[in-house]
Amino acid sequence: MSLLRVENLNKAYGSLVVTKDVNLEIAPGERHVIIGPNGAGKTSLIHQIGGQTRPDAGRILIDGVEVTRLDPERRAQAGLARTFQKNTLFQRLSVFENVRLGAQARFGSTFNLTTPARALPHINERTQAALTRMGLEKLAAETLANLSYGDQRQVEVAAALAGDPKLLLLDEPTSGLSPAETRAMIEVIKGLPRRMGLLVIEHDMEVVFSIADRITVLYYGAVLASGPPAEVAANARVREVYLGAGLADAAH
Amino acid sequence: MNPRVFEMRAAGRPDDPAKWLAALALAIVVPVFFAGSYALGLMTETLIFAIAAMSLDLLMGYGGLVSFGHAAFFGLGAYGTVLIAVKLGISAWISALCGVGIATLGAAAIGYFCVRMTGVAFLMLTLAFAQLIFSGAVKWRAIGGSDGIGGLVKPALFNSSLADPLAMYLFTLSVFALALFAMRRLVESQFGHALVGMRENETRMRAMGFATRRVRWLAFILAGFFAGIAGALYALYNGFISPDALSWGMSGMLLLMVVLGGAGSLVGPAIGAGVFLLMKHFVSSHTQHWLLVVGIIFVGCVMFFRQGVWGMLARRGGSAT
Numbered sequence: 001m002s003l004l005r006v007e008n009l010n011k012a013y014g015s016l017v018v019t020k021d022v023n024l025e026i027a028p029g030e031r032h033v034i035i036g037p038n039g040a041g042k043t044s045l046i047h048q049i050g051g052q053t054r055p056d057a058g059r060i061l062i063d064g065v066e067v068t069r070l071d072p073e074r075r076a077q078a079g080l081a082r083t084f085q086k087n088t089l090f091q092r093l094s095v096f097e098n099v100r101l102g103a104q105a106r107f108g109s110t111f112n113l114t115t116p117a118r119a120l121p122h123i124n125e126r127t128q129a130a131l132t133r134m135g136l137e138k139l140a141a142e143t144l145a146n147l148s149y150g151d152q153r154q155v156e157v158a159a160a161l162a163g164d165p166k167l168l169l170l171d172e173p174t175s176g177l178s179p180a181e182t183r184a185m186i187e188v189i190k191g192l193p194r195r196m197g198l199l200v201i202e203h204d205m206e207v208v209f210s211i212a213d214r215i216t217v218l219y220y221g222a223v224l225a226s227g228p229p230a231e232v233a234a235n236a237r238v239r240e241v242y243l244g245a246g247l248a249d250a251a252h
Numbered sequence: 253m254n255p256r257v258f259e260m261r262a263a264g265r266p267d268d269p270a271k272w273l274a275a276l277a278l279a280i281v282v283p284v285f286f287a288g289s290y291a292l293g294l295m296t297e298t299l300i301f302a303i304a305a306m307s308l309d310l311l312m313g314y315g316g317l318v319s320f321g322h323a324a325f326f327g328l329g330a331y332g333t334v335l336i337a338v339k340l341g342i343s344a345w346i347s348a349l350c351g352v353g354i355a356t357l358g359a360a361a362i363g364y365f366c367v368r369m370t371g372v373a374f375l376m377l378t379l380a381f382a383q384l385i386f387s388g389a390v391k392w393r394a395i396g397g398s399d400g401i402g403g404l405v406k407p408a409l410f411n412s413s414l415a416d417p418l419a420m421y422l423f424t425l426s427v428f429a430l431a432l433f434a435m436r437r438l439v440e441s442q443f444g445h446a447l448v449g450m451r452e453n454e455t456r457m458r459a460m461g462f463a464t465r466r467v468r469w470l471a472f473i474l475a476g477f478f479a480g481i482a483g484a485l486y487a488l489y490n491g492f493i494s495p496d497a498l499s500w501g502m503s504g505m506l507l508l509m510v511v512l513g514g515a516g517s518l519v520g521p522a523i524g525a526g527v528f529l530l531m532k533h534f535v536s537s538h539t540q541h542w543l544l545v546v547g548i549i550f551v552g553c554v555m556f557f558r559q560g561v562w563g564m565l566a567r568r569g570g571s572a573t
Contacts, residue, residue, distance in 0.1 A: 076461030090452035101449050105461035110446045117445040
């Protein structure tokens with residue numbers, strides 16, 4: 001059974017079609033990257049999978065369970081985690097607390113009114129593990145707002161990982177990062193446990209081809225091509241959209 | 253301004269039991285030996301409103317939800333206490349418990365609708381519900397209408413009675429201490445942390461998997477519960493209740509106390525209640541325009557001390573150590 005299954009998804013704002021008959025399937029442990037020019041509807045698609053926007057038509061199934069009409073929080077409890085294109089965490093809270101909330105969301109009991117949140121070993125351990133994976137241990141006590149943009153990006157991913165999701169959606173994880181930070185992010189993504197499925201939106205072709213098992217190209221809301229990296233890179237229509245050379249070179 | 257102040261408040265300061273015990277001892281010893289009945293009354297009133305202001309702080313400071321109708325639950329607690337004691341002729345202790353229950357149920361019912369909103373829509377909706385209850389109380393003759401209703405018999409407490417100012421004070425102080433302790437536990441719990449996360453970024457909290465509307469509803473109910481306790485105490489203290497306790501003026505006063513003291517710190521709004529009532533009693537004995545003075549101080553607070561009296565004290569203390 002596929003981890004994520006998107007069937008004939010459609011979404012339009014008036015006459016602007018942002019998602020058109022999109023079908024997408026992600027196998028357990030698969031790392032799937034979505035590419036496409038600006039305005040191709042990549043983030044709109046992620047928002048529909050995450051539950052931030054409702055599709056007009058079509059179905060979304062996570063692990064065989066239909067979530068098309070479910071609220072984002074219910075999808076998250078079903079094992080979906082995501083980051084956002086722009087950093088949108090809790091600016092005034094510490095790095096530790098940002099990540100700890102991610103762990104609490106799935107493994108805590110939010111309606112426990114008496115046990116201090118900081119005194120839960122299983123939550124603290126998961127928080128610590130996510131911080132360590134992202135190399136953020138030293139910044140744990142820092143207020144998020146005081147971190148560089150690149151470090152905040154890492155915290156985004158750490159907070160999503162703390163919930164140990166089955167499927168992780170990353171919306172442009174390397175946008176705004178320096179080349180060095182981008183390389184570090186690639187290593188982190190490659191090092192993620194294989195039990196976790198990944199759906200990543202990415203512009204940087206170096207990142208795309210170093211992490212993708214499969215690639216889907218979106219163009220004006222519709223799927224232009226989908227398949228293994230080499231196949232997609234060789235696709236004539238994709239090459240047309242990307243004006244040729246860059247994509248094919250990156251594939252080698 | 254150091255943004256981390258916000259989280260320290262959310263997480264609570266590291267507890268130093270000795271400090272709290274010293275404060276409690278002071279609050280017992282000084283009045284017992286030195287205070288006259290006027291001062292005792294003023295302190296009792298302060299503690300009652302401190303509980304109400306702290307309950308509003310749960311919503312405002314921690315949840316980022318500004319309620320302009322919090323008097324409704326204070327008033328429901330107070331009306332419930334007086335009405336049940338007087339109309340059914342049962343012990344004021346039992347009626348006080350019923351009053352708290354009524355306030356809590358009222359918060360559950362009103363909250364069910366209000367928590368669908370945030371921001372200004374939330375504020376307006378809380379105000380609308382509170383005004384609804386207020387006009388009901390004004391119009392309904394059977395519960396005294398605009399004159400209010402009195403005649404609550406002060407209940408006995410050990411060898412004394414709540415009619416004795418000292419007994420009333422000590423009883424109120426015990427309830428205040430318990431309420432403060434409970435609310436601090438609350439804001440430090442996973443629930444409290446989730447509430448703060450929602451204040452910071454609700455979209456994110458939902459994406460993480462938090463059932464934010466349920467969290468908000470429970471916060472609303474808990475705030476109503478503690479406001480109801482304050483209302484019941486107020487009824488026991490005064491033996492009388494009028495629609496004033498339900499008015500938007502009362503809701504506004506609670507808001508002022510929270511902002512004056514410093515939202516998101518619990519202790520701050522308690523201090524805010526004290527500062528406000530002291531001003532009310534002393535400035536109003538010199539000039540009729542005491543609200544003008546309060547207004548100027550309020551504007552000053554909002555402009556220069558965004559974190560209120562307590563935020564200022566805490567920063568001083570923090571930089572000294």
